[in-house]
Amino acid sequence: MLPAPSALARKLCSFVALSEDELEVLAGLHRRRRSFAAGRDLTLEGQPNQAAYILAEGWVCSYKLLSDGTRQIVDVQIPGDFLGLRSVLLRTADHNIEPVTAIEASEVLESDLLHAFATTPRLATAVLWAASRDEAMVVEHLVGIGRRDALGRTAHFLLELSARLILVGRGTREGFACPLTQYHLGDALGLSAVHVNRVLRELRERGLLTFQRGQVSIQDFRGLVELAEFDSAYLDHQGPLLR
Amino acid sequence: MLPAPSALARKLCSFVALSEDELEVLAGLHRRRRSFAAGRDLTLEGQPNQAAYILAEGWVCSYKLLSDGTRQIVDVQIPGDFLGLRSVLLRTADHNIEPVTAIEASEVLESDLLHAFATTPRLATAVLWAASRDEAMVVEHLVGIGRRDALGRTAHFLLELSARLILVGRGTREGFACPLTQYHLGDALGLSAVHVNRVLRELRERGLLTFQRGQVSIQDFRGLVELAEFDSAYLDHQGPLLR
DNA sequence: AAACCGGGCTGATCCACGGCAGGATTGCCG
DNA sequence: CGGCAATCCTGCCGTGGATCAGCCCGGTTT
Numbered sequence: 001m002l003p004a005p006s007a008l009a010r011k012l013c014s015f016v017a018l019s020e021d022e023l024e025v026l027a028g029l030h031r032r033r034r035s036f037a038a039g040r041d042l043t044l045e046g047q048p049n050q051a052a053y054i055l056a057e058g059w060v061c062s063y064k065l066l067s068d069g070t071r072q073i074v075d076v077q078i079p080g081d082f083l084g085l086r087s088v089l090l091r092t093a094d095h096n097i098e099p100v101t102a103i104e105a106s107e108v109l110e111s112d113l114l115h116a117f118a119t120t121p122r123l124a125t126a127v128l129w130a131a132s133r134d135e136a137m138v139v140e141h142l143v144g145i146g147r148r149d150a151l152g153r154t155a156h157f158l159l160e161l162s163a164r165l166i167l168v169g170r171g172t173r174e175g176f177a178c179p180l181t182q183y184h185l186g187d188a189l190g191l192s193a194v195h196v197n198r199v200l201r202e203l204r205e206r207g208l209l210t211f212q213r214g215q216v217s218i219q220d221f222r223g224l225v226e227l228a229e230f231d232s233a234y235l236d237h238q239g240p241l242l243r
Numbered sequence: 244m245l246p247a248p249s250a251l252a253r254k255l256c257s258f259v260a261l262s263e264d265e266l267e268v269l270a271g272l273h274r275r276r277r278s279f280a281a282g283r284d285l286t287l288e289g290q291p292n293q294a295a296y297i298l299a300e301g302w303v304c305s306y307k308l309l310s311d312g313t314r315q316i317v318d319v320q321i322p323g324d325f326l327g328l329r330s331v332l333l334r335t336a337d338h339n340i341e342p343v344t345a346i347e348a349s350e351v352l353e354s355d356l357l358h359a360f361a362t363t364p365r366l367a368t369a370v371l372w373a374a375s376r377d378e379a380m381v382v383e384h385l386v387g388i389g390r391r392d393a394l395g396r397t398a399h400f401l402l403e404l405s406a407r408l409i410l411v412g413r414g415t416r417e418g419f420a421c422p423l424t425q426y427h428l429g430d431a432l433g434l435s436a437v438h439v440n441r442v443l444r445e446l447r448e449r450g451l452l453t454f455q456r457g458q459v460s461i462q463d464f465r466g467l468v469e470l471a472e473f474d475s476a477y478l479d480h481q482g483p484l485l486r
Numbered sequence: 487a488a489a490c491c492g493g494g495c496t497g498a499t500c501c502a503c504g505g506c507a508g509g510a511t512t513g514c515c516g
Numbered sequence: 517c518g519g520c521a522a523t524c525c526t527g528c529c530g531t532g533g534a535t536c537a538g539c540c541c542g543g544t545t546t
Contacts, residue, residue: 392502393503434503435503442505456512
C-alpha cells in the first residue's frame, strides 16, 4: 500500500499520470523532513550552497529587499512547490525566503534529484514542467504589476493562488485559507498595505470576494476572472502536449 | 582556423572558458541562419510548436498583450541570447516576439541541442547558466517595476542593457547603440511613453546619461549605479562556482 | 489589569505618473 | 525640393495610489 500522495505528487499528476514506480521514487525524495518556524528567514541573499526543498506543509514567500527598506515579494510557495531549485544550480541564493507560517519541507540533495531523474525520465520531465510553470508565474506577475491597476492585480493574484491551491487539495472553487497578511499582499503586489486594505474592501463591496480572518471566499468567480483578465492557461496548459 | 566567435560564444566564455572543440560544436548550432524584418511579430501567443533561435544580429523584445491594448515587454533580447527556449520545452509560446530591428537568428532544433549537450556536457552547463541568468533578469525586472520609481527603474534597465551589451562586444563603458523607441521603453518599464520622455530628460539634466538618436551615452556611471541601486551580481556572478 | 504588539481599518492630504493635445524634429520617399 | 510618418518633446490637468496619523480589536506578557 502506498502512502498518501504528497502535494507535489498531486500537482505533477495533473500534468502527467505517474506510475506507481514513479510515485514511489517521488515519495523517496521526502525523506529528510525538516520543520521551520514562521517568520524567521531561511536563506539570506548572496550566501552560497543552500539546499533545495520540497514544501510539504505551510506557506513561504521569496522576496528581495531594497536599500530603502521596502521589499518585493517575487513569488509565494504553497505545498507541493520547490524551494530554491535555482539557487542550487547557481550555487548562490539570489533572494530571501520567509516562512509565512510554520512549515515542513523535505530537503532534496542534488544527488537525490539526479538519481531520481536517471531512474524515471518522465519524472524529470514533470519536474521540468513545474519549473517552467513557476517561471511563467513570475512573468504573469510582472505583467500584472506593470500593466494592471491595483484592483485587477489583486484579483489576479488571488485567482492564481486559488487555482494552485485547488490543484494540491488546499482549496475549492468557493475559497481557501490564506495566511498572508495585508502587508504580504502589499509587498507582493507592489502596493502599500493601506491601499491593499482599500482594494479588498472594494472587492468585498462589489460582491466579488471576501478576505477576512485568513479566509478567502470567492463569491463571483466569473466577475473576478473578467476583472482580472485571468486566463489559467499558463498554470495548467498543455500537459499532454509535452512529450 | 576557427571563424569569428558568435555573440553567444563570447557570452558563454565569460562564464566558463570553452575549449576549441566546444566552440566548434557551438558554431555548428549556427547553421540554418534566417533573417526577419523589423516590426513583424515572430510568434503569436498560444500557438504550438514554435522553433527556438539563437539571436545573431539585431534586437527583439518579448511581450504580452492585455485586452485594453496596453502591453508589457517582459524582456529584451540582444545578440547572443536565446529566443523561445521555453516555448520549445512547453510546446506552446506564451508570449509574442517583436523584432525591434531587422534580425538574423539561427534556428535551433531540439535534437541539435540535445546532441550538442551529449557531446559536450560543459556546454550544457553553460547554456543552463544562460537560462538561469535570463530568469534572474526577469526577477530583477519585476522588483524594479514593483518597487523602484520611474527614474531608478529606467536607470537600472539601461545599466543592465549596458552590461549585457558589453559582454557581447556591442557596447563600452561609455555607451551603446540602442534601437528601442521611447514607446518600447515605456512598455518595458510599465510607464507611459510620455513619462519616459520626461525621465530621460531628467537623467540628461542630472548629467547621468543621454539617450538621443538611438545612442545611449553614459556620462556618470557611478551616479547611475547609485541611483538605480544596480548590482550586476545577478548578471555575471559566480560562474566559477558552478560545477 | 495594565501594557504591549501585530494586524486590520479609515480619513486627510500629497505627489508621481497618466492622458490629452499640440508642436518640433527627424528620416524616408518620390 | 516637398510631403508624410514616426518619433520626440512639452504643458496642462486629472487621478490612483502613497504617506501619515490615528483608532480598534484580540492575543500575549507581566
